[in-house]
Amino acid sequence: MSPDITYLSDDSIDAAGDAELRELLSTCFTKPGDEVFKTRRYWREPYKHRWVMRNEAGRLVAHVGIHEKSVEAEGEAFPIAGICEVCVLPDCRGRGYVRALLECVHGWLVEHDYAFSILFGNPKVYGSSGYVEADNLYTNEKGDGWKPVKGMVKQIADRCWPAGDVHLVGLKF
Numbered sequence: 809m810s811p812d813i814t815y816l817s818d819d820s821i822d823a824a825g826d827a828e829l830r831e832l833l834s835t836c837f838t839k840p841g842d843e844v845f846k847t848r849r850y851w852r853e854p855y856k857h858r859w860v861m862r863n864e865a866g867r868l869v870a871h872v873g874i875h876e877k878s879v880e881a882e883g884e885a886f887p888i889a890g891i892c893e894v895c896v897l898p899d900c901r902g903r904g905y906v907r908a909l910l911e912c913v914h915g916w917l918v919e920h921d922y923a924f925s926i927l928f929g930n931p932k933v934y935g936s937s938g939y940v941e942a943d944n945l946y947t948n949e950k951g952d953g954w955k956p957v958k959g960m961v962k963q964i965a966d967r968c969w970p971a972g973d974v975h976l977v978g979l980k981f
Contacts, residue, residue: 810864811861811862811863811864811869811870811905811908812861812862813859813860813861813908813909813912814859814860814861814862815857815858815859815912815916816857816858816859816860817856817857818854818855818856818857818858819856821849826849828868829849829858829860829868829871830845830846830847830848830849831868832860832868832869832870832871832895832897833845833849833871833893833895834846835897835898836871836895836896836897836898837851837893837895850873850892850893851892851893851981852979852980852981853875853979853981855873855874855875855876855890855892855981856874856876857873857874857876857916858871858872858873858874858893859871859872859873859909859912859913861896861905861908861909863900869896869897869900869905870895870896870897870900870905870906870909871893871894871895871909872891872892872893872894872906872909872910872913873891873892873893873894874889874890874891874892874913874917874925875889875890875892875981876889876890877889877890877926877976877977877978877981878977879924879926879945879974879975879976879977880974880975880977881970881972881973881974881975882970882972885977886923886924886967887921887922887923888922888923888924888925888926888976889913889917889922889924889925889926889964890925890926890927890981891910891913891925891926891927891929891981892927892981894906894909894910894927894929906933906934906937907936907937910934910937911937913925914937914938914962914964917964918964918965921965922964922965923963923964923965923967924961924962924963924964924965924967924969925939925961925962925964926942926945926959926960926961926962926976927939927959927960928957928958928959928960928980928981929960931960934960937962938962938963939960939961939962940960940961940962941958941959941960942959942960942961942969942974943956944970944971944972944973944974945957945958945959945961945974945976946973946974946975946976947975947976947980948975949978949979949980954973954975957976957980959976
């Protein structure tokens with residue numbers, strides 16, 4: 809039997825599920841500042857959608873969340889999925905779990921008319937899932953002007969990533 813992938817809307821998570829998610833996230837994320845996962849299931853702001861993977865024994869082993877965000881470019885705004893809190897338990901890494909989770913996420917994004925998904929991560933990890941580095945992405949999360957930010961993008965719809973400056977609206981995820 810292979811690992812089981814399940815979609816969870818945030819409003820469907822009960823107290824036991826919250827504790828289980830926080831345990832997974834706090835085990836996987838251990839840098840300074842990541843202590844937030846001991847008390848909540850998100851880093852900076854809540855999000856509505858997540859996918860989890862359980863092993864054959866039912867243990868939660870991997871997670872991907874998405875923020876509903878938008879970007880503005882060339883005088884137009886369009887929806888993007890902000891991929892966040894991608895993690896796999898340390899003893900389960902190297903088995904293709906992130907790729908399998910992202911494949912499910914990408915299918916859902918197509919069905920829900922997202923133009924792109926964006927994440928902030930290691931190109932060596934996410935390149936195999938179709939993500940490429942974007943050198944024209946900007947954020948203004950501190951309110952002091954648009955600043956370049958290193959991100960990765962995957963085309964979801966039949967739309968090419970804009971050539972000019974692309975502004976991520978709201979907080980970085």
